[in-house]
Each structure stands twice: as structure tokens, then as C-alpha cells.
Amino acid sequence: MAQTPQSLKEEQRRSANYHPTIWDPSAIKSFSTPYTYELYGTQLEDWKQKARKLLASTKGTVATLKLIDSLKRLGVAYHFQDQIQQALDQLNVVSDDLSTVALHFRLLRDNCYPVTADVFEKFKGGDGKFMDSISGNVEELLSLYEASFMAIPGELILEEVKGFCNQSLKILLGKMDQVERSLEVPLYWRMERIEARNFIDSYAVDDSKSSVLLDLAKLNYNLIQSAYQKELKELAEWWRELNFKEKLSFSRDRLMEIYFWATGLSFEPQYAKSRICSTKYACLATVVDDIYGSLDELESFTKAVTGWDMKAVEELPGYMRAMFSAMSDFTNELAQQTMAWTFCPTSKNSGLYYAEHI
Known part of the structure; x- marks a missing residue:
């Protein structure tokens, strides 16, 4: 059967030779797990209740701060936001222990409290530089270094802290495994799910661990x-x-890679629709980025997309029509879901579906 000039033209379009994905749909469909909210939801609630009691019964500034930090790094802090805020509201840290002051500062900043970086001024010597005694204390340096990444523009003291700690920690490489990890990727930059997975292992061998928190995590x-x-x-x-x-x-x-990115934006289970919509949008945007053609074709494609001009769509080559159809279907789907959520926010079609199970 003779090919038309248009079909030959589409066949001859160049390729950037992107490497193919290793995550084909059949591989993804084969994923399985014995864990479901239907089977383990009650057990999860039991562990959450025990963790609430632990948080409520914890006394002392240092113990409370370390418990809150562990909850966050274990990936379960979102279950206890009100209790954590209440605990932070009640803490009044007056301490000469740099690790405690730095941890308190980091947790407050992480929870959007308007705390000033001036709390670190007292750890400077008469020459305006941080005391030499700090440079040999790995725990204090790590705590201070992690706190420095909570800086806001214009906070020169935290920029000074970061530089001081970075130089001092490089000298102490090998003293603690955590030093190398923090220098490579500080806590504030880490994806919460990856940090939770790694910290679960670290926390399991910590002598001061709570079995309640570990089982919950x-x-x-x-x-x-x-x-x-x-x-x-x-x-x-x-x-x-x-x-x-x-x-x-x-x-x-790049479906899998983009979904992984979406979990970094919002990892909590109740944001399922957010992750799904973000992934679909980014997948389509990636394909649009890969589209090429003649100037006339690209102008027609732009006209079709910006104005939903169906006449312009008819002038497009087949692969561009397929792209436009996918974008149109996604837009309509998103509009329908938005309407469903607006009028029925607890529907299983809404972004709050998994909230019923947590």
C-alpha cells in the first residue's frame, strides 16, 4: 500500500534517542504487598494512640525535642501535628548546650515559628568567632550545621555557622557515619520518605529508641x-x-521517575489525587517538550493548545493530534474531579480518600 507524503514525513522525524524506561506497565502491575489499610488500619491506630501517650508523658526539654525530631525523621510526625505544636508552644529553652539550642531552633523553624538566629550569638568568643571548643564536638557541630540550613535571606550569622561547621566537620570525617551523610545532603534537603526508610534502620540500633515509635514507623x-x-x-x-x-x-x-518526584512534593497518603494529577501533568509536559516539527506545524500546535482550537487540530500531523487529545482528556478529567471534590469532599473520588484509613 502506497504511503502518503505526510506518513513518510512522520516516519522520517528525528529521534533524540532517549534511553527506554525499565518500568514497563507489566512490571508495575506485578507489585504486591500484604499491607493494606483495610487489614492493618486498626493496628496502625493502636500504635498511633500509644505514640500520643508517649509524647504526652515525655518530660524535660531535651527529651521532648529529641522525641519530636525522631517522629519527623521516622516519617510519622504528620499524625501528631497538633500535639507537636502544643509541645513546642510550651517549651522555653534556656540552655548553654549548643546541641539543644540548635535542635530547638531547627524544629521551630521547620514548624514555621518566628524564631531569631540571635540565639547562637552567645556561643561566640570575644573575637566574634565561634568558640574553638565547638570545633571538636561532632554532635554539637552536626546539630548546628543542620540548623544553619533553616536560614532565611539576610541571616549572615547562619551563613557564618554553615561555613564554620562545614570546615570543622570535614576534618572529623570518619568519626560518625552521619557526618558524611549530612555534608552530602543535609536533613532539610532530604526527601522525607527516603529519610524515613534510612532513619528506621538507624533508629532500630539506637540504645535510646522507643519500641512504640519504631513499630509505628x-x-x-x-x-x-x-x-x-x-x-x-x-x-x-x-x-x-x-x-x-x-x-x-x-x-x-518517565512515568516512574515523575511519580517519585511527586511523592517528594506530598508524601502523605491523603494526597493521592495530588500525586496522581502532578504525575500525569508532568508526564504530558515531558512529551510536549519532546515534540518537534516544522514551524507551521508548531505554530498550529501552539494555536490549538492555547485556544482549544479544533480547526487548528485538524491541520496537525497524527502524533500532534494524539498529544492534543491526551491533554484535552486530562484537562477534562481534572475539571470533573475538581467539581466532584468541591461538592462532595469526602467522596472516594476526592483527594481525601485515604484520609478514611489514617
Whole structure:
């Protein structure tokens, strides 16, 4: 059967030779886990209740600060936001211990309290520089270094802190495993799910650990993973149905990478719809970025997209029509979901679906 000039033109379009994805839909569909909110939701609630009692019964400034820090790094702090805020409201830290002051400062800044960096001035010597005794204390340096990343523009003292700690910690490399990790990626820059997974292992061998928090963190992590698997399977089916592998073979398939990015934006299970919509949007935007064509084709594509001009769509080559159709379907889907959420915010079609299970 003779090919038309248009079909030959589409076949001859260049490719950037992007590497193919290793995450095909069948691999994603094979994911499985024994953990579900239906089976383990009650047990999760039991551990959360025990953790609330632990937080309420903890006495002492240092113990309370360390407990709050552990809750956050274990990835379960979102269950106890009100209690954590109440505990931070009641703390009045007056201490000469740099580790305590730095931890208190970091937690307050992380929870949006208007705390000033002047609390670190008292740890300077008469020459205006940080005391030499600090430079040999790994725990104090780490705590101060992590706090320095909570700086806001114009806080020169925290920039000074960061430089001082960075130089001092490099000398102490090998003293603690955490030193190398913090120098590479400080706490404030880490993805919360990755930090939770890594910290669960570290916390498990800590002599001062709480078995309640450890059990809660493990179960909570596995349950959130089960939610992610469910969302990924939905996304993989959506991507398979678009059939871009055939219709736009030159484009990138980065579904898994983009979903991973979306979990970094909002990891909590109740934000399922946010992750799904963000992933779909970024996947489509990536494909649009890969589109090429003649100036006339690109102008027609731009006109079609910016004005939803169906006449302009008819003038597009087949792969551009497929792209426009996918964008149009996603936009309509998003509009319908927004309307459903507006009028029925507790619907299972809303972004609050998983809130019923946590």
C-alpha cells in the first residue's frame, strides 16, 4: 500500500534517542504487598494512640525535642501535628548546650515559628568567632550545621555557622557515619520518605529508641508504600492506554521517575489525587517538550493548545493530534474531579480518600 507524503514525513522525524524506561506497565502491575489499610488500619491506630501517650508523658526539654525530631525523621510526625505544636508552644529553652539550642531552633523553624538566629550569638568568643571548643564536638557541630540550613535571606550569622561547621566537620570525617551523610545532603534537603526508610534502620540500633515509635514507623511506612503501589498501577494503566510508545515513539517514558518526584512534593497518603494529577501533568509536559516539527506545524500546535482550537487540530500531523487529545482528556478529567471534590469532599473520588484509613 502506497504511503502518503505526510506518513513518510512522520516516519522520517528525528529521534533524540532517549534511553527506554525499565518500568514497563507489566512490571508495575506485578507489585504486591500484604499491607493494606483495610487489614492493618486498626493496628496502625493502636500504635498511633500509644505514640500520643508517649509524647504526652515525655518530660524535660531535651527529651521532648529529641522525641519530636525522631517522629519527623521516622516519617510519622504528620499524625501528631497538633500535639507537636502544643509541645513546642510550651517549651522555653534556656540552655548553654549548643546541641539543644540548635535542635530547638531547627524544629521551630521547620514548624514555621518566628524564631531569631540571635540565639547562637552567645556561643561566640570575644573575637566574634565561634568558640574553638565547638570545633571538636561532632554532635554539637552536626546539630548546628543542620540548623544553619533553616536560614532565611539576610541571616549572615547562619551563613557564618554553615561555613564554620562545614570546615570543622570535614576534618572529623570518619568519626560518625552521619557526618558524611549530612555534608552530602543535609536533613532539610532530604526527601522525607527516603529519610524515613534510612532513619528506621538507624533508629532500630539506637540504645535510646522507643519500641512504640519504631513499630509505628515500620507499619506506617509499609502502609504508605501500599498506597503508592495502588496509585502507580492506576497511572501505569493510564499511560498504557495513551499508547505513546507507538504514537509518539520519539518521546520519553518517565512515568516512574515523575511519580517519585511527586511523592517528594506530598508524601502523605491523603494526597493521592495530588500525586496522581502532578504525575500525569508532568508526564504530558515531558512529551510536549519532546515534540518537534516544522514551524507551521508548531505554530498550529501552539494555536490549538492555547485556544482549544479544533480547526487548528485538524491541520496537525497524527502524533500532534494524539498529544492534543491526551491533554484535552486530562484537562477534562481534572475539571470533573475538581467539581466532584468541591461538592462532595469526602467522596472516594476526592483527594481525601485515604484520609478514611489514617
